[in-house]
Amino acid sequence: xxxxxxxxxxxxxxxxxxxxxxxxxxxxxxxxxxxxxxxxxxxxxxxxxxxxxxxxxxxxxxxxxxxxxxxxxxxxxxxxxxxxxxxxxxxxxxxxxxxxxxxxxxxxxxxxxxxxxxxxxxxxxxxxxxxxxxxxxxxxxxxxxxxxxxxxxxxxxxxx
Amino acid sequence: xxxxxxxxxxxxxxxxxxxxxxxxxxxxxxxxxxxxxxxxxxxxxxxxxxxxxxxxxxxxxxxxxxxxxxxxxxxxxxxxxxxxxxxxxxxxxxxxxxxxxxxxxx
Numbered sequence: 001x002x003x004x005x006x007x008x009x010x011x012x013x014x015x016x017x018x019x020x021x022x023x024x025x026x027x028x029x030x031x032x033x034x035x036x037x038x039x040x041x042x043x044x045x046x047x048x049x050x051x052x053x054x055x056x057x058x059x060x061x062x063x064x065x066x067x068x069x070x071x072x073x074x075x076x077x078x079x080x081x082x083x084x085x086x087x088x089x090x091x092x093x094x095x096x097x098x099x100x101x102x103x104x105x106x107x108x109x110x111x112x113x114x115x116x117x118x119x120x121x122x123x124x125x126x127x128x129x130x131x132x133x134x135x136x137x138x139x140x141x142x143x144x145x146x147x148x149x150x151x152x153x154x155x156x157x158x159x160x
Numbered sequence: 161x162x163x164x165x166x167x168x169x170x171x172x173x174x175x176x177x178x179x180x181x182x183x184x185x186x187x188x189x190x191x192x193x194x195x196x197x198x199x200x201x202x203x204x205x206x207x208x209x210x211x212x213x214x215x216x217x218x219x220x221x222x223x224x225x226x227x228x229x230x231x232x233x234x235x236x237x238x239x240x241x242x243x244x245x246x247x248x249x250x251x252x253x254x255x256x257x258x259x260x261x262x263x264x265x266x
Contacts, residue, residue, distance in 0.1 A: 003170045010174055010197055014181035019189050026193050033174075033200055040167070040211040041220060045203075045228050052232050057196070057239050064243045065189060068250050086183030090176050097172035107165035112214050124222045125229065133226050140233050147237035154244040 002039065006032030019070050023061045030054050041114060044122045167208035175201035188249075188256045192242055199235050203228045 009032065012025035030053040037046035101107055129137055174197060181194025210224030250256055 003166075007170065007173055007177070010177045013193055013197065014177055014185060014190070019187065022190055022193060026196070029197070030200065033204060036167075036170070036204060037207055039162075040207050042207045042211070042225060042228075045207060045225055045232075048229065048232055049200075052236050053196070053200075057236060060239055060243055061189070061193065064246060068247070068256065070187070070189065070256055083184055086180065090180035090183060093179055094172060094176040097176070098169065101165050101168045101172065104165070104168070106212075107168065108163050109212065110163055111212055112218070114214075114218060114220070121220070121222065121225065124219065125225045128222050128226050129229070136230060140230060143234065144237055147241050151240050151244040154241070154248050 002032045002035040005029075006036065019065045020062065023058060023065060026061070027054050027058050030058075040111075042121060044125050164208060164212040167212075168205055171201045171205040171208065174198075174204065186258050188246055188258055188261075191258070192239070192246070196235065196239070199231060203231055206231075 006029050009025040009029035013022045013029060016022040016025060030049060034046040034049040034054070037043075037049060178194040178197030178201060181197065182191050185191055185194065206224045206228050210221040213221060215221055246256060249261065253261060255261065
């Protein structure tokens with residue numbers, strides 16, 4: 001059910017003409033995705049998804065859409081070749097994915113039951129993050145700092 | 161009961177929707193949102209594999225969760241930088257329509 005919710009609103013993102021409606025559909029799509037993560041016992045990832053995407057990223061998108069005052073796209077002459085070609089390539093990609101999943105070994109197995117009391121995934125992820133993945137974690141911190149500085153430089157009035 | 165194949169098909173469908181958005185839409189903001197959809201489809205298949213291919217002790221493979229965490233962080237940074245670029249572009253050209261931005265086109 002959450003998968004259907006996610007896919008319907010994902011399609012609404014692409015099909016809506018109004019960018020604000022697209023952005024709000026994207027929020028609902030990400031909430032459905034977070035519910036799917038929780039159904040896969042990935043509670044930490046689900047909560048991070050809600051916080052980062054439905055919270056921070058969406059506010060950024062809406063802020064930019066309203067700052068730039070982008071109105072609903074006026075109906076331009078559609079480039080028929082581009083639409084048909086793009087649709088065909090996307091369809092071919094999906095068929096390819098279906099074929100690969102169909103051949104995947106063990107694609108029809110259900111999830112093995114977790115041992116009792118194994119729902120402490122935040123603890124496990126934290127142990128890995130600050131243990132074996134400590135260096136990538138620090139590098140990510142530097143990346144976020146660089147992104148912050150880059151955004152400030154980009155948003156200055158004149159790029160001289 | 162949901163199987164691994166179901167999750168992978170849903171993930172593939174979400175990726176296809178994002179891909180179609182990048183191919184078909186001409187507004188740069190919508191293209192950016194579709195990119196986010198594609199990133200999240202990849203996250204979904206990573207988490208599905210971690211849950212269905214359990215480690216010998218019966219727990220999910222938490223390396224995938226750490227990987228998804230890193231992807232979400234990088235995606236958030238990418239959104240911030242990308243939107244700043246879009247704002248700078250809008251200041252220079254007064255448009256967010258990709259067909260109007262063709263100076264580099266062959």
